[in-house]
Amino acid sequence: MEILKTKRLMQQWSRARKKKGKTICFVPTMGYLHQGHISLLEKGKPLCDELVLSIFVNPSQFGPNEDLDAYPMDIDNDLRLAAVAGVTAVFLPQKEDIYPPHFQTRICLDSLPHHLCGMSRPVHFGGVATVVTKLFHIVMPDVAIFGKKDFQQLQIIRQMTWDLDFNIEIMGGEIVREKDGLAMSSRNAYLTADQRKSALSLSRSLHMAGQVIAKGEKNPLVIEKEISCFIQSFPQTRIEYISFCDPATLETVGVIDKQILLALAVQVGKTRLIDNVLIDPPQ
């Protein structure tokens, strides 16, 4: 497994592989790897000749009051896990290499970033789209894999990839959960024992909504009310959004008569957690 610490070295590595006709699968991350990331690497391993992992805590996707400086890191452990997962190259750049002086270009999407997490994180998805564009040009993958826990991010990357005609197949990896249902996240590391219990309110709400819809409930407002009360019954929770929306456009739906995305963002203590599920109406 090679570790490439500058974009020049990474580009050289990828260019050399491409020239030999090798295909490249790419999993971009912010590090502090957990089983969710590993599942993306496992999904990618058989798809291409090379498997590239990037670890970069991207400052441009954090707002001024977000957890950039506190974001958890453990590079040594990440590299161990990457080697076990069969990664062939790790891209580990410095901030100054990715954002040199006079950097001034951004990727903007007109519609998708303004829903869900974008409402409270106005700069977030522009930062994501921009760094992913750069990473795509540096790593030159044939396939790139993103986790479905960040469903909105995945949709934005897909849209951007279509719109800008990238020659890259975008794949989504399923959400990986702890045994009790909590969606894996690097930010779970912030939770105290009590908060960890309250964090279960997210996955349980999604499950609950699925059951109510299966019984024939078509009105999102009815279910939202139920979920809202349920989450608020857990200590230290503050709901940011509960959204029943179209999985393609992320626009709110008024009635559940086709597949919908139910997406949640809940602050537990000071930690912002998200989760989501696709739900089909009963036949």
Next chain:
Amino acid sequence: MEILKTKRLMQQWSRARKKKGKTICFVPTMGYLHQGHISLLEKGKPLCDELVLSIFVNPSQFGPNEDLDAYPMDIDNDLRLAAVAGVTAVFLPQKEDIYPPHFQTRICLDSLPHHLCGMSRPVHFGGVATVVTKLFHIVMPDVAIFGKKDFQQLQIIRQMTWDLDFNIEIMGGEIVREKDGLAMSSRNAYLTADQRKSALSLSRSLHMAGQVIAKGEKNPLVIEKEISCFIQSFPQTRIEYISFCDPATLETVGVIDKQILLALAVQVGKTRLIDNVLIDPPQ
């Protein structure tokens, strides 16, 4: 010379060439080719194995009151000239193929587009940067050549290419002029015989400024006043800007003590003309 009318076909063509190790030089245009475009093709011809010309009148770089619908076209003549210049593939896409329904992604630069032509054409350079990004992904060139008459465009493409880590060398082609000095432009076709005479005020101003600076004038305001009076002495002229600026940042300079860009935009009748020159102060 192959003519490729969809982005899928163009991508396939380029991918096949790249797989064989061929290099690609790319000259993007809006068609109605003149000697300025031909000089870019001639510059590109010896640089790579393949020479690709694109012809696409990009709607997203025209403002609502600009000349999108009137923009001159003569595809048959363009193809003849391309063949003579040694073009190996022409990319000739339809608007709907480049901007399909639900298209929503744009490339935005924070600083460079707000100077010079961007002051009167606020959407122009975002449209240029976006379509060039798409064309780069479709054509996959090793080298791309842009004319220096659109100096600001060239700088924006350079900056975007650095910022987004495209693996593409950006080259500028010199301004090609008629015998009397008028910079070649597809928009010169709009000029009446009288306006054609007034259009000479641009190149003559640039020449005049060079002489004044060579004599030791360091104050841009003095020269601007002189040029302004000169241009206004020609019938049907309306000055949009006369800018003495830093060639890298396009920011206005207060004193001419290093190389500057002198850039002009002048409306002649209803036709907007631009021209520019780099001027060094005397040693």
